[in-house]
Amino acid sequence: MRAAREIAKEECAREPIHRPGSIQPHGGLLVVDPRTDRVIGQAGDWRELLGLKSDPLGTKVAKVLGKSLSGLLRGHDLSAASEALFVETIQHRLFSEKRFDVLAHRSGSYVLLDVEPALEDRQSAALLFTRIREAADRMRASDSLETLFEAAAAEVRSFTAFDRVLVYQFLSDDSGKVVGEARSSAFTTLLGHRFPGGDIPAQARALYVRNVIRVIPDAIYVPAQISGVSSELDLSDSSLRSVSPIHLEYLANMGVRASMSVSLLKDGALWGLIACHSQQPLLVPYETREACKYIAAELMSQLRRLQSEEESRLHQRLGSAVERWLDELGSNQVTADVARNLPLLKTCFGAEAICLRLRDDMFADQDPGSMVDAGRLFEALERNAEKITTNLRLEDLDPEASWRGDLDASVCAIAGDDVSLALLRFRAPEVVSWAGNPDEPVEVDEETGRLGPRRSFEVWSRTQRGIARPWLEAERECVKRVVGAIERLSRQERISALQADLIHVSRVSAMGALASTLAHELNQPLTAISNFGRGVRLLIDNDPAGNSEEAKRYLDQMSSAALRAGQIVKNLRGMITKRPVTAGAVPVARAIHDALSLALPDARVRGIDVDLILPDARLTAAGDPVQIEQVLTNLIRNGCDAMEGQSIRKLTIEVAEVSVEAIEIRVSDTGYGLSENVQSELFKPFQTTKSDGMGLGLSICRTIIERHGGQIWLERTGGAGTEFRFSLPKFGS
Amino acid sequence: MKRVYVIDDETIVQSSMELLLRLSGYEVRVFETGDAFMTAFNPGEPGCVLLDLRLPGSDGLNVLSRLRGCGSPVVLLSGHMDPALGIEALRAGAFDVIAKPYDPDHLLQVVQSALEQLAKGERFQIGRA
Numbered sequence: 001m002r003a004a005r006e007i008a009k010e011e012c013a014r015e016p017i018h019r020p021g022s023i024q025p026h027g028g029l030l031v032v033d034p035r036t037d038r039v040i041g042q043a044g045d046w047r048e049l050l051g052l053k054s055d056p057l058g059t060k061v062a063k064v065l066g067k068s069l070s071g072l073l074r075g076h077d078l079s080a081a082s083e084a085l086f087v088e089t090i091q092h093r094l095f096s097e098k099r100f101d102v103l104a105h106r107s108g109s110y111v112l113l114d115v116e117p118a119l120e121d122r123q124s125a126a127l128l129f130t131r132i133r134e135a136a137d138r139m140r141a142s143d144s145l146e147t148l149f150e151a152a153a154a155e156v157r158s159f160t161a162f163d164r165v166l167v168y169q170f171l172s173d174d175s176g177k178v179v180g181e182a183r184s185s186a187f188t189t190l191l192g193h194r195f196p197g198g199d200i201p202a203q204a205r206a207l208y209v210r211n212v213i214r215v216i217p218d219a220i221y222v223p224a225q226i227s228g229v230s231s232e233l234d235l236s237d238s239s240l241r242s243v244s245p246i247h248l249e250y251l252a253n254m255g256v257r258a259s260m261s262v263s264l265l266k267d268g269a270l271w272g273l274i275a276c277h278s279q280q281p282l283l284v285p286y287e288t289r290e291a292c293k294y295i296a297a298e299l300m301s302q303l304r305r306l307q308s309e310e311e312s313r314l315h316q317r318l319g320s321a322v323e324r325w326l327d328e329l330g331s332n333q334v335t336a337d338v339a340r341n342l343p344l345l346k347t348c349f350g351a352e353a354i355c356l357r358l359r360d361d362m363f364a365d366q367d368p369g370s371m372v373d374a375g376r377l378f379e380a381l382e383r384n385a386e387k388i389t390t391n392l393r394l395e396d397l398d399p400e401a402s403w404r405g406d407l408d409a410s411v412c413a414i415a416g417d418d419v420s421l422a423l424l425r426f427r428a429p430e431v432v433s434w435a436g437n438p439d440e441p442v443e444v445d446e447e448t449g450r451l452g453p454r455r456s457f458e459v460w461s462r463t464q465r466g467i468a469r470p471w472l473e474a475e476r477e478c479v480k481r482v483v484g485a486i487e488r489l490s491r492q493e494r495i496s497a498l499q500a501d502l503i504h505v506s507r508v509s510a511m512g513a514l515a516s517t518l519a520h521e522l523n524q525p526l527t528a529i530s531n532f533g534r535g536v537r538l539l540i541d542n543d544p545a546g547n548s549e550e551a552k553r554y555l556d557q558m559s560s561a562a563l564r565a566g567q568i569v570k571n572l573r574g575m576i577t578k579r580p581v582t583a584g585a586v587p588v589a590r591a592i593h594d595a596l597s598l599a600l601p602d603a604r605v606r607g608i609d610v611d612l613i614l615p616d617a618r619l620t621a622a623g624d625p626v627q628i629e630q631v632l633t634n635l636i637r638n639g640c641d642a643m644e645g646q647s648i649r650k651l652t653i654e655v656a657e658v659s660v661e662a663i664e665i666r667v668s669d670t671g672y673g674l675s676e677n678v679q680s681e682l683f684k685p686f687q688t689t690k691s692d693g694m695g696l697g698l699s700i701c702r703t704i705i706e707r708h709g710g711q712i713w714l715e716r717t718g719g720a721g722t723e724f725r726f727s728l729p730k731f732g733s
Numbered sequence: 734m735k736r737v738y739v740i741d742d743e744t745i746v747q748s749s750m751e752l753l754l755r756l757s758g759y760e761v762r763v764f765e766t767g768d769a770f771m772t773a774f775n776p777g778e779p780g781c782v783l784l785d786l787r788l789p790g791s792d793g794l795n796v797l798s799r800l801r802g803c804g805s806p807v808v809l810l811s812g813h814m815d816p817a818l819g820i821e822a823l824r825a826g827a828f829d830v831i832a833k834p835y836d837p838d839h840l841l842q843v844v845q846s847a848l849e850q851l852a853k854g855e856r857f858q859i860g861r862a
Contacts, residue, residue, distance in 0.1 A: 520787060520812030524743050526834035527812070531749030534837035538756035554752060561745055604742065605789050 015244055017203055021231030022223035023240040024216065026283065027100070027116035030056065030064065031229050034111050037061050037069050041110070041229030043240075049115065050100065051093030057228045061113075065090055065102060069111060078106045083211055084237050086286050089118050101286045105237045110229070114240050119285040132291055135159070136298045145306055149180020152274065152299040157182040159291050160284055162260065162276035166190055167299070169264075169272040171467055172391070173197060176272070186279050187255075193435040193459070199250070209270050211237055212263040212296065213289050218281035219251045219258065239289075251277075258282035260289075262296045271300065315474035321348040322478045326485045334489040339363045345482065349475060351423040352409070358490060359418055370409075370426070377422055381415045388480070389413045390471045394424065410468035412476060414483045418490060421483050423471075430466035433459050499703055500581060506700045507630050508576045510637070514598065521601040522568050525561035532558040571598050574626050575633075585620040585731040586628050588655050588663060595632035596653075600640055606649070608640055613654040621663050621728035623708040628728065631701045631712070635667040635724050638697065642671025642722060661733035666715065668723035674714070682714060701726070736780030737844060740764045740796070741810075742788055750783065757841055767796035779805040781828075781847040783840075786811035786818065794818075797825050806847035810835075 023029050028044025039056045046052040046064070056064040065072060065088070072087045084105035092098035099118040104111055123131075135155040142148035149167040157165040164187040167180030174197030181191045200208075208214075223242040226233055235241040251259055258278040264271045274296055284292075325345055329337040335358050342365045346354040353366040355374035364374040372394075380398040381389065389397075392411045413422035511518070532554050539551050571594050592612065596603075603610050621628060636651065643649040654666040674682070683702045698712075705712040705726050712726035737759045739750045747763045754761045760780075764770035768790045770782075782805050786793035793809050800807055806828035811818065819830040828847045831840060 516813040516815070520833075523812035523833040524746055528743075528745040528749040530834050530837055531746070531753045535749060535752035535756055538753070542756060554749075557745060557748065561749075602787070605787055607789060 015201075015203070015246070017244050018207060018234055018236040018241070019232050020223070020235065020242040020244070021233070022225045022242040023235070023238065024218075024242055025221050025224045026217050027114055027240045028224075029226065029238065029240055030061070030113040030115065031107075031226075031233065032061055032069055032111045032113060033109075034069055039064060039228070041226055041233065043224045043226040044115070045224065049092075050090070051095070065113070065115075072102060072113075073104060076104070078104060078111060081105065084112075084114060084239060090115075103239060103286065107234050107237065110233075112235075112238055114238055116239060117283055117285060119287060122287075128287060128291065131159075132294050135291075135295055139295070139298055139302055142302060142306070145303065146180070148299065148302050148306060150182065152295055153180045153182035155295050156262070156274055156276060156292050159288055159295070160260065160276060160282070162258075162278045162282065163187050164190070164277040166275045166277075167264075167272065168195070168275050170270060172470070173467065176200070179272075187277060190435060192433060194432045195435050204247075205270055207236060208261070208263040208273065209265065209268070212265065213239075213260065213293055214241075214243075215239065215258075215260045215284045215289065216243055216248070216251070217258050217283045219248050219256065239286075255279065260284050260292070262292050264296055264300055266300055266303070271303075274299075311472050311474045314472060315477065318348065318475060318478045319481075322482055326482070329486075329489055334358075334486065334493045335361060338486055346423070349412075349423050349479070350425070350469065351412075352426045353424040355422045355424075356486075357420040358486065367426075370424070372409075372424065374422075378415065378420050381411075381413050381420065381422060384415070387415055388476065389415075390476045393427075408465060410471065412471040412479055414479055416483055416487060419483050419487045421479060421486075423479065425468040425471070427465045427468045429463050431461060431463050432466075433461050435459065499707070503627060503630065503700055503704060504578045506697065507626075510630070510633060510697070511572060511575050511598070514637075517602055518568065518572060518598070522565055525565040528561040529558050529565075532561070568597070568601075575630065579626075581624045581627065583623060584625075586623050586625045586728075588619045588621055588665065589614055589617045591621075591625060591628050592632060592653055592655070592665075595629045595636060598629070599633040599636040600651070603651075606640065608643065609650040611650060611652040613652065615655065616657065619655060619657060619663055620731040621708075622731040622733070623728060627704045627708070631704055631726065632665070632667070634697045634701050638724075639667055639669030639671060639722070642673075643669050644671075646671060657730075658727065661730050662710070662727045663730050664725055664727045666723055666725045668715075668721055670721040673719055673722055674717045679714060679717065683712070735848065736760045736762070736778065737848075738762050738764065738770060738774070738780050738782045738784075738805075740767055740770045740783065740788065740793075741785040742766060746785075753837055753840070754844070759844070767791040767793065771796060771799055774800075774803075776803045776805070779803070779851060781805065781844050781851070782807040783844070784809050786822070794822065794825060797822065797827060801826065804851075806851055808843055808847060 023043045025045065028046055028049050029042060030039050031041030032038070033040045037060055039059055039061060042055070042057050046056055050064070052064065060068070062068045062071070067088065074087070076085050076087060078085065084103040086101055087104045088102040090100050090102060092100075099120075099122075100115050101118045103114040103116070105114075106112070135158075139148060139151045139155065142151050153165040153167050156162070164183035165181065166178050168176045169179045170176050171194075176195040176197075176199070178190045178193050178195075181189060183189065225231070251257075254277070256277040256279070258281050260276040262274040262276075264273060274292070322345075325341060325348060328341055338356065338358060339361075342354055342356060342363055346352075346365050353364065353370040353372055355362070355364040355372065355377055357363075357374070357378050362374045362378070364372065366372060376398075384392075384397065390412045392413070394409045394411055397411065408427045409424040410427065411422055411424055414420065536551050536554050536558075539546070539554070575598065592614075596610065600606075600608065600610065632653075636653075639651050640649075643651070648670045650670045652666075652668045654668075656664045656666065658664045683698050702712050705728070709729050710727040712724065715723040715725045717723070735758060737754050739747060739754070739761060741747050741750070741763075742765050747765070751761045751763055762780075764773065767784070767788050771791075782800065784793045784796055784807055786809050788796070791799075793811070797807055797809065807826070809819075809822045809827045809830045810833055811830070812833045822830050828850075829843050831843060
């Protein structure tokens, strides 16, 4: 039985509905060869319609309609027209009150003329425009989609006098939902009802996009066959085109005698229909149809307005929620912050599950019932060609996979190199009122085997998997923003960590280069301690009862030597230990002193004069003491190295308070100066003038100072020596 | 013949060595730089010269070369004894080299043997290779 149904559906979809070979009999069709101005094909009862005495086939157009084809077209360009054009109104030969509209369009090399009954009490064009304007104004007053749909249905009903007008929206599963309605008591309400996708076959939908309005004035009719030309004639644009018998049967089953449907197009795609039903036969003449097309267009324009208003409200609300969320992320532990705040982000987006991949780390937060495997989800997303995915159904992403569990959801995801984010909205179960059994859109007659539409439109309530709230453009933009921000922050975090490593490595290597000098500095007090120890021992041995004052004096000197050794070790350890960067008050005088003790403990031996100009010994900079000492150590060593072999060797360190918020530290030497090509590359990594240096010194200095919010620069260089300066924010400013 | 010359630029080292050597029975004369020592030194008053390698002005190796043939044994001391530097010092005629910090017994032993050799009348041929 299922197989039969499938075959039936396929047959239905194959029916060539645009080439029915016949028309509806309320009008007549003329197929004209424009080169000869003769009627070469026709359909319709011309005697009944116009009171013609003979078959129009083979005659000149003027003989039938009173005017030649060019006289009728009067310069209208059919090849430029997107649909049939109204060109003329003509009268019945005998009864002048019976009037007909002539509509012209091209079909291949022919011109097709639809002759159909005109509106009986035809109004002036001015009045028609007024009525359309009023209808549009009433629709514009709608402030919600519900009221808009209702207003549009009411306007169409007032123009056409159909008993029931439905606004019908196609959902993502191809089913249609009645979202607006205006009706008389003759029909029951269908508001909220769902019609199965199979009720409207695919080729009918395609035709709906091509010509936006179709009327069946009387569903009980005998089609008028086309003669003179092939019955394969393409009638896509003819208002008289005969419809599929299955459709007529469908209407009859629904109790509908006359119907009209107007396509609702959004961005060129079929969004929905305005479907009209009448219990009695009902003609819908040309200008009434045009008015309905305007209403449909106005409906879509108002729909776009309301949706874009709604979307911009959402964008704003979501945008600021996302901003607030991003503000919570710190700059040095992005991964942990993101992971901790994931549930909040999920709530912001109204999602039921959120999965995030940050490089190799995977995080997920899911509502109860969701057991999505984040790793497998991202694998599937990465196989997907699209980097940005919106409104993708989980089951379409990976139909086979068992990792989804029983879950189906609509996914919004961005798969990036460093960061991938996926948000899922579940397709929660909902109760749907189907207008008839959704599984039986067509029926196969048991006896005849003939294909027929379903007969029952009884409400068929069923609990089924619902449609997830779709992901809107604005939401997608916000997801992109979040991913972009996390990417940026995590890159910053990585750079920051690498910088800290580099700064540390450079510090260790600087201390390595100073090792022999520092060993000497350390060994001096140790030597003294050892000497004093043995000396005091001898003192006591030589004269056990002697004066202990001398021994005490030496013991004191021992203690201070030990302290001095300890201080050197402490400074050294501070420089080589890897530790978190601190931000606090750094007494500048102390930093300079410590840096000198590490970088230049042997000033006297090297014959270097150190001049310290410190106007205020209490000045404090804001930052990390070890890193500031590192910069000073570097500049001091560079200065001293540059003075090797010079006759005057003087190192000057000057501290200046340059503003209420900044301190400047200036380190100058009397060395040989820097060459011009060295100057331009000074702060770039791996540039060095020394044979044993790695050339990271000044670039590291710049990294450190800029991280502190200061600047470092070469103030002057030349025969009189070189001066570097750097600024630091004052503590507390 | 128990004279020791100490040449070191640091007060704390000077005073501690002076104490150790004085109490061990030596006559100690202290100098801050090699140049000051060279100015004051009288080859007629030989003794063990304890010379720091790293000194302001003329460094230890320089002073060592200037003491060539003076007859007093020279012991070089260094806070960062580089083996290459030690070899160079020994080749230049140093009696011994000692790394700081040292065991005071070791220092006293070296001083004692230096002075014993001096007493035996051995003249130190500074500069033998």
